[in-house]
Amino acid sequence: MDTAGDPEGPRSPGGDGPPGSTGHASTWLSREQLFVLISAASMNLGSMMSYSILGPFFPKEAEKKKASNTVIGMIFGCYAVTELLASLVFGKYLVHIGAKFMFVAGVFVSGGVTILFGLLDQVPEGPIFIAMCFLVRVADAISFAAAITASFSILAKAFPNNVATVLGSLEVFSGLGLVLGPPIGGFLYQSFGYEVPFICLGCIILLMVPLIMCILPNYESNPGEQSFWKLVTLPKVTVLTFVINSVSACFGFLDCTLSLFVLKKFNLPAGYVGLVFLGLALSYAISSPLFGLLSDKMPRLRKWFVVLGNFITAGCYMLLGPVPVLHIKSQLWLLVLILVINGISAGMTIIPTFPEILSCAYENGFEEGLSTLALVSGLFSAMWSVGAFMGPILGGFLYEKIGFEWAAAVQGLWALTSGLTMGLFYLLESSRRRRAKIHNTLGTEEERTALLSDEISS
The missing domain is CATH 1.20.1250.20 (MFS general substrate transporter like domains)
Known part of the structure; x- marks a missing residue:
């Protein structure tokens, strides 16, 4: 079924097509x-x-x-x-x-x-x-x-x-x-x-x-034959779900530990603790549309957003306390600044993941329809829920055992690991595509040489 109000019919999913592939689509x-x-x-x-x-x-x-x-x-x-x-x-x-x-x-x-x-x-x-x-x-x-x-x-x-x-x-x-x-x-x-x-x-x-x-x-579609198992076992999708878990767990960690740390460390009145969270929420809400726009206009930037966003998030959690080995004094203005940066890095990381999973599904034979969109939507929501469940549990346990500073650093290692894993995957994917391109080019040249030889012999 074509997109509602779109007279041009279906186009390349997720905006991955080359520039100008959308024709003269109206911006309205x-x-x-x-x-x-x-x-x-x-x-x-x-x-x-x-x-x-x-x-x-x-x-x-x-x-x-x-x-x-x-x-x-x-x-x-x-x-x-x-x-x-x-x-x-x-x-x-x-x-x-x-x-x-x-x-x-x-x-x-x-x-x-x-x-x-x-x-x-x-x-x-x-x-x-x-x-x-x-x-x-x-x-x-x-x-x-x-x-x-x-x-x-x-x-x-x-x-x-x-x-x-x-x-x-x-x-x-x-x-x-x-x-x-x-x-x-x-x-x-x-x-x-x-x-x-x-x-x-x-x-x-x-x-x-x-x-x-x-x-x-009202959008209608016929049921598809693909399954969640086929989707989640795609290597790229598996790594992206780990990224979603990481971002969600980071938010969940702060929900159960940050207010306790702020009350204890800075002796703020309870009414002011909520204001500390505003830096994170507002920066995330404001930056997300920008990263969404860039992800659609320049799809090649998505991989850089996901990897860089994880690395920045990891650095933020090292500085939230900050972790004692850095020997940086904990100050309220520094904490709020780090939360603002963390909100931006979270938007940078999480917004490109949905179109990345969708594009990967289409590249691997999933049909372009509501059935595939439902699978991707359900998977995204489910993986976010996994992090939302694990983050508070792990954060609360670590907070009691080793304190907020080290607990935040451990949470930062989760983001660092997902960033490194995602970066390594993109490097391997790029190398594999480059080899495939070279192989196809050589194969074409060999076929052309063989055809010329046959023509000369004739």
């Missing part, structure tokens, strides 16, 4: 593309606010209901595990379910679950409260996995030559949701109590559902 968005962007942006904003609103006050309320710190951590952690499993399932069966239906259903369930979370303070304390928290959190993760998997697939279908640009631009709304969620939730909690933040946000998300149902185009 079609009506369908604009509606897709509005739907995806509203989903990103609402989902990220729903995800981040828990941070300021839910742990305190859970403690009142006799939930231990370990159990509270598990309630947060089960989200990533559930999203991992759900993303793989939804990626596999998106074509059967329908992309639009999955998107709308995910947003609808997310709004309802957010309201239910606001009613948990009415549940009896102890095991019943804990069980309900797990059920609601699992349902929230399933709804988000459905919405985000369908969103990635629809966006890639609607913008086949600008995937990275669109995904990078929408990260602005994800970052905005992460930034706005905690302060708005904290203000409503202090002013009106526990229920109001969740009920207000849940109602706003539910009001988005009729709008999305009306404006979102």
Whole structure:
């Protein structure tokens, strides 16, 4: 099926074609593309606010209901595990379910679950409260996995030559949701109590559902024969999933350790700790569209972005503490500066990975359609969830055992390893293609010589 609003039909996937291969495509968005962007942006904003609103006050309320710190951590952690499993399932069966239906259903369930979370303070304390928290959190993760998997697939279908640009631009709304969620939730909690933040946000998300149902185009496709196993076992895809894990784990590490370190090291009031995170969130949200645009306009830069981004991230985590062997005094301005650089390096690393995986799939025989887009979207979401689960667990353990400075350095080694692995793979890939090109050139010359010899003999 051709792209909505695109009279020229299908083009080279992911923008990997030579310059000028797109013909005279208009730079203006079609009506369908604009509606897709509005739907995806509203989903990103609402989902990220729903995800981040828990941070300021839910742990305190859970403690009142006799939930231990370990159990509270598990309630947060089960989200990533559930999203991992759900993303793989939804990626596999998106074509059967329908992309639009999955998107709308995910947003609808997310709004309802957010309201239910606001009613948990009415549940009896102890095991019943804990069980309900797990059920609601699992349902929230399933709804988000459905919405985000369908969103990635629809966006890639609607913008086949600008995937990275669109995904990078929408990260602005994800970052905005992460930034706005905690302060708005904290203000409503202090002013009106526990229920109001969740009920207000849940109602706003539910009001988005009729709008999305009306404006979102309906993309249909036949089921494909490819599988997740075939996709993930491609060597390049395997290495790229390791990169996705690394970036996601770095974010997860900071979620569970940075606030504790800042409170202990700099004696900041609790209200100011959230401002420290703004440097990371804002720099990531602002830089992502730029790296997306560059990735689409100059696809050859993607490999450099991924490798360089990992190296810069590794350096940032060495300097977060900083690691004691550097003998650099820890200062608040330095910490904020490093977080800003880390946000930029994260955008540089993660934005090119989706079009890289998509291009690799097409190069290895995957059909150009919604079925392949669903597989790639599900894989991307699942691998991000793996890092989001492992990062906080490993970070919390290392923080208790060796302190923040060394724990951050160990996390930086993860990014360094993924960067080195990715760089080595690209070097081997370039060498292999160069040898293949030389072999093809020699073969052509031998055939031409043989043909000339036959003509002379005749």
